[in-house]
Amino acid sequence: MELMELLKTRRTYRRFDQSRPVPADVVEDIVRSAQYASSAANGQPLSYCVVQTPDMVEAVYEQVRWAAALPREQGWPKDGEHPVLFVAVLTDAKRSGGMTPCDAGLAISNMTLAAWNKGVGSCIMGAINRPEIMQILGINPEEKELHTVIAFGYPTHKSTIREIAKGEPVKYYLDENRDYVVPKYRLEDVVEYR
Numbered sequence: 001m002e003l004m005e006l007l008k009t010r011r012t013y014r015r016f017d018q019s020r021p022v023p024a025d026v027v028e029d030i031v032r033s034a035q036y037a038s039s040a041a042n043g044q045p046l047s048y049c050v051v052q053t054p055d056m057v058e059a060v061y062e063q064v065r066w067a068a069a070l071p072r073e074q075g076w077p078k079d080g081e082h083p084v085l086f087v088a089v090l091t092d093a094k095r096s097g098g099m100t101p102c103d104a105g106l107a108i109s110n111m112t113l114a115a116w117n118k119g120v121g122s123c124i125m126g127a128i129n130r131p132e133i134m135q136i137l138g139i140n141p142e143e144k145e146l147h148t149v150i151a152f153g154y155p156t157h158k159s160t161i162r163e164i165a166k167g168e169p170v171k172y173y174l175d176e177n178r179d180y181v182v183p184k185y186r187l188e189d190v191v192e193y194r
């Protein structure tokens with residue numbers, strides 16, 4: 001896909017074909033893309049935990065919250081629509097401040113784009129039960145902190161951007177086909193040229 005089209009269509013996806021695993025070569029692309037991300041002073045404070053066995057994926061699934069803007073029956077994946085893969089983004093507990101959140105954002109962006117380039121949709125997730133997920137994954141909280149998890153799978157819905165003016169509601173919603181519509185501020189309201 002052409003880059004701008006990839007960026008435009010790499011939206012948040014929250015319903016997936018749970019019967020379709022993400023192939024190993026795509027998982028490899030996802031983690032490789034994180035390695036390719038820039039890092040402040042090239043410090044590389046991030047590490048990753050790939051969660052791919054169905055039992056582990058379901059255990060993590062129980063500890064995340066979907067679509068705060070929507071009622072649960074609309075925003076949460078139903079049985080058969082769950083993600084099939086999570087990547088946990090971890091920071092070094094001794095250097096989780098400073099520029100580390102920026103590093104994490106860059107790595108997350110690369111991973112979601114690398115996945116979408118192969119047709120795999122994603123949802124970046126910050127509303128998560130961190131202590132519980134750390135325990136499920138067997139990660140020592142003295143060594144690492146959990147920044148986010150990213151859910152992956154082949155989406156079963158579409159998501160499109162709708163341009164809005166500053167001041168209009170930013171809440172995403174489902175249209176009559178249960179596809180997501182994501183309002184984004186139009187450029188003339190957020191970009192200045194000098």
Ligand SMILES: Cc1cc2nc3c(=O)[nH]c(=O)nc-3n(C[C@H](O)[C@H](O)[C@H](O)COP(=O)(O)O)c2cc1C
Pocket residue numbers: 010011012014065066067068123124125126127128159172182
């Ligand atoms: C840092 C971050 C945390 C997020 N956390 C969640 C989350 O916990 N649950 C969820 O369903 N979506 C989550 N999202 C997805 C946002 O709701 C989504 O990005 C936003 O609605 C815009 O949609 P778009 O990604 O298609 O542009 C998160 C996104 C980001 C960037």
